[in-house]
Amino acid sequence: MLELxxxxxxxxxxxxxxxxxKIERGDRICLLxxxxxxxxxxxxxxxxxxxxxxxxxxxxxxxxxxxxxxQEHRLLPWRTLSANIQLVGAxxxxxxxxxxxxxxxxxxxxxxxxLSLGMARRAxxxxxxxxxxxxxxxxxxxxxxxxxxxxxxKVLIAGIMDANPGMAxxxxxxxxxxxxxxxNRLWYLDGKPARLQWDDRVGESGLxxxxxxxxxxxxxxx
Amino acid sequence: xxxxxxxxxAWSYWVVLPLFVLLWAVVAxxxxxxxxxxxxxxxxxxxxxxxxxxxxxxLGATLGRVIVAFALAMLLGTAIGVAMGRSKTTNALxxxxxxxxxxxxxxxxxxxxxxWFGLVEVAAVIAVVINKVPNVAVTVREGARSxxxxxxxxxxxxxxxxxxxxxxxxxxxxxxxxxxxxxxxxALIWKIVLVVELLGRSNGIGFQxxxxxxxxxxxxxxxxxxxxxxxxxxxELAILQPLERRSSRWRQPETAHA
Numbered sequence: 001m002l003e004l005x006x007x008x009x010x011x012x013x014x015x016x017x018x019x020x021x022k023i024e025r026g027d028r029i030c031l032l033x034x035x036x037x038x039x040x041x042x043x044x045x046x047x048x049x050x051x052x053x054x055x056x057x058x059x060x061x062x063x064x065x066x067x068x069x070x071q072e073h074r075l076l077p078w079r080t081l082s083a084n085i086q087l088v089g090a091x092x093x094x095x096x097x098x099x100x101x102x103x104x105x106x107x108x109x110x111x112x113x114x115l116s117l118g119m120a121r122r123a124x125x126x127x128x129x130x131x132x133x134x135x136x137x138x139x140x141x142x143x144x145x146x147x148x149x150x151x152x153x154k155v156l157i158a159g160i161m162d163a164n165p166g167m168a169x170x171x172x173x174x175x176x177x178x179x180x181x182x183x184n185r186l187w188y189l190d191g192k193p194a195r196l197q198w199d200d201r202v203g204e205s206g207l208x209x210x211x212x213x214x215x216x217x218x219x220x221x222x
Numbered sequence: 223x224x225x226x227x228x229x230x231x232a233w234s235y236w237v238v239l240p241l242f243v244l245l246w247a248v249v250a251x252x253x254x255x256x257x258x259x260x261x262x263x264x265x266x267x268x269x270x271x272x273x274x275x276x277x278x279x280x281l282g283a284t285l286g287r288v289i290v291a292f293a294l295a296m297l298l299g300t301a302i303g304v305a306m307g308r309s310k311t312t313n314a315l316x317x318x319x320x321x322x323x324x325x326x327x328x329x330x331x332x333x334x335x336x337x338w339f340g341l342v343e344v345a346a347v348i349a350v351v352i353n354k355v356p357n358v359a360v361t362v363r364e365g366a367r368s369x370x371x372x373x374x375x376x377x378x379x380x381x382x383x384x385x386x387x388x389x390x391x392x393x394x395x396x397x398x399x400x401x402x403x404x405x406x407x408x409a410l411i412w413k414i415v416l417v418v419e420l421l422g423r424s425n426g427i428g429f430q431x432x433x434x435x436x437x438x439x440x441x442x443x444x445x446x447x448x449x450x451x452x453x454x455x456x457x458e459l460a461i462l463q464p465l466e467r468r469s470s471r472w473r474q475p476e477t478a479h480a
Contacts, residue, residue, distance in 0.1 A: 049375050066379060074376040078394040078472040087390060088380045111472050131380065 002064060002135065002168070006045055006053055015041050016053055017193035023135070027168040028161055030179035033189035039172045042189065043068070043137050046170065067128030068137045073120040075112040081123045082108035090130040098126040102156060118149040122156070129160065136160075138171040142178060154181050259441040267445035276430075277449060283426040285453065287343075287415045291350035292407055298351065299358020299403065304392070306359065307366020316359070323356040328414050332421055341422040350414050357410065358403045365399030366392075397469050404462065412454060 006019040015038050023029070031039050045053040047068050075084045081104065085095035096108050102122040112120050121141065128136060141157065142150040158181060161169055171182055179186055188198040243261050250260040259267075271277035306313040332349040339345035369392060377387050393400075419428025427446045434442035 044375070047375075047379050049378060068376075068379045070372065070376065072372060074372055076373065076390060076394070079390065087382070087386065113472070127380075 004046060006042075015193060016045065017191065017195040019196055021187070021196060021199055023168050023170075025134075025166045025168055027185050028183050029168070029170045029185045029187055030183035031170055031172045031187045031189060032174070032176070032179065033187075033194070035174065037189050038194040039189055040071075040139055042194075043139055043170065043172060046135070047137055064134045065131050066135050066137060067131050067133035069121070069125055069128050069139060069141055071139045071143065073112055073124040075120065075124055075127065077112050080109050080111060081115075081126075084112070084123070085127050085130045088127055088131050095126075095130065098130050099123065101129065101160075102126045103152075118145050118153070121145070122153070125153075125156075133167060136167055136169040138169065140172050140174070142173065142175070154178065158182055257438065257440055259444065263441045264444045264448065267441045268449060271442075271445060277446070280425055280427050280430050280446070281449060281453065283423075284412070284415055284419065284428065284450065287347060287350070287418070287426065288408070288412050291347050291354065291415065292411050294347070295351045295354035295358055295407060295411065296400075296403065299355045300362050300396075300400065302355065303359040303362025304366045304396075307363040307369070313363070320356045320359060323352065324360070326353075328353045328417065332414075332418050336422045343423075346415075346418045346423055349418055350411055353414050354407055354411055357406060361399050361403040361406070362396060365396040369395050394469075401462070401466055405458075408454060408457065408462075412450065 002023040004019065004021045004023060006016055019042070031042065033039055041050065041053070044050045047066050048063075075081070076087070079087070081099060082092055082095040085098055086092060090098065092108070096105075099105065099107055102125050104119060104122055104126065107115070107119070107123070112123065115123060125141075138157070141153060145153065157169075157171075161167065161182075169182075170187075171178070173179060184202055186198060186200050186202060187196050189195070190197045247261050250258045250263075268277065302316060306316050328349075331352050332346075335345040335349040335352075339348070373391050373395075377391050382391065415426070416428035416431065419426035420432045421428075423429055427450050430446050431443055434440075434446070
């Protein structure tokens with residue numbers, strides 16, 4: 001679906017090295033790696049936010065529709081949830097539908113700051129879905145949530161991916177367990193400048209265990 | 223901002239101002255000079271001028287100039303301020319000019335405009351605008367510099383149009399700065415407009431003050447000044463404060479859920 005090609009650029013400090021990968025529809029990629037290595041930088045580059053790191057993320061000449069769940073909710077605090085979602089091109093009815101699909105039925109007229117962290121993140125996820133994304137980018141979606149909230153969100157995201165087989169996902173996480181539930185493909189970003197050390201599909205049985213074991217060692221060492 | 227820290231309780235106005243008027247009345251009564259009319263004399267003058275229609279004519283002329291100059295200054299100042307806050311190059315180009323203009327006495331601009339363009343309405347309004355634009359630009363520049371880059375990124379990812387970005391992302395963040403510029407603007411502009419009128423127009427409060435000054439009619443001077451102070455306060459109460467309350471509603475969220 002998408003050819004990701006990042007050419008190394010050094011501005012003072014090299015952040016990302018050369019990275020190239022093919023992303024297919026239905027890919028559920030978990031992007032792992034030590035903290036501070038540049039996982040968010042990579043997501044930003046894919047989303048077209050980082051002008052210093054040109055990433056070619058096009059299908060032909062058409063720009064990919066990207067839904068980006070940032071670490072913060074980044075909803076406009078002066079707009080209601082429905083207004084926030086309508087801003088990316090949905091009608092009120094559709095916005096209410098997307099909110100309901102993330103468990104926020106009836107919250108259309110709430111302001112983002114009236115919500116808990118977990119609910120605000122779900123609302124931001126609803127906005128991601130409202131653009132009918134080809135590619136869903138999730139930056140540590142489970143960070144600072146309590147285990148119940150995080151578990152619920154994991155199930156929700158897995159359900160969204162099941163329901164949209166044409167969509168691809170890249171999810172930044174620290175946690176191998178997240179990957180076990182969500183991923184069918186693992187990226188491990190490390191080195192200086194950071195490159196994809198592994199790019200493994202974990203579809204075939206047996207492989208996933210080995211990869212995750214390797215990963216746990218790696219994460220524990222770092 | 224409507225509840226500025228350090229602002230006194232409302233009752234203080236109802237105590238201090240009447241006391242001041244009383245003191246004024248006592249002093250005027252003791253001195254018995256036309257150079258300090260009593261509050262009642264001034265009120266008489268206000269009523270007489272209002273009934274004759276003179277007051278409304280001149281009040282209207284001044285208010286018209288204030289509104290036009292204010293609108294132009296806000297538009298220009300906001301555009302320049304945003305451009306300066308967003309771009310280092312623009313800032314480098316405009317900043318020296320701002321420093322120059324901020325230190326240029328209003329009187330100089332007014333005289334120059336009248337000399338260059340003649341004693342016409344356009345010259346009067348341009349003079350006021352030139353005096354106000356730098357203040358607005360400096361205030362708005364601070365706001366533009368503090369725009370949240372995270373919301374910018376969000377707007378980029380979700381392909382906001384230029385208008386959406388301006389209306390939905392920038393204006394709400396700039397709002398406190400725009401309000402500060404508005405408040406300072408109204409106070410400054412009407413004072414400059416009076417000078418402009420005094421020097422080269424044939425109507426308006428400033429013109430009336432000029433006439434009264436020539437015959438030492440202190441009652442008229444006070445009557446026209448107080449009438450305009452009342453108008454400016456009315457603008458504050460009827461337009462600015464409701465606007466501010468409405469636009470900052472989102473800042474006071476109800477108790478958080480779950």
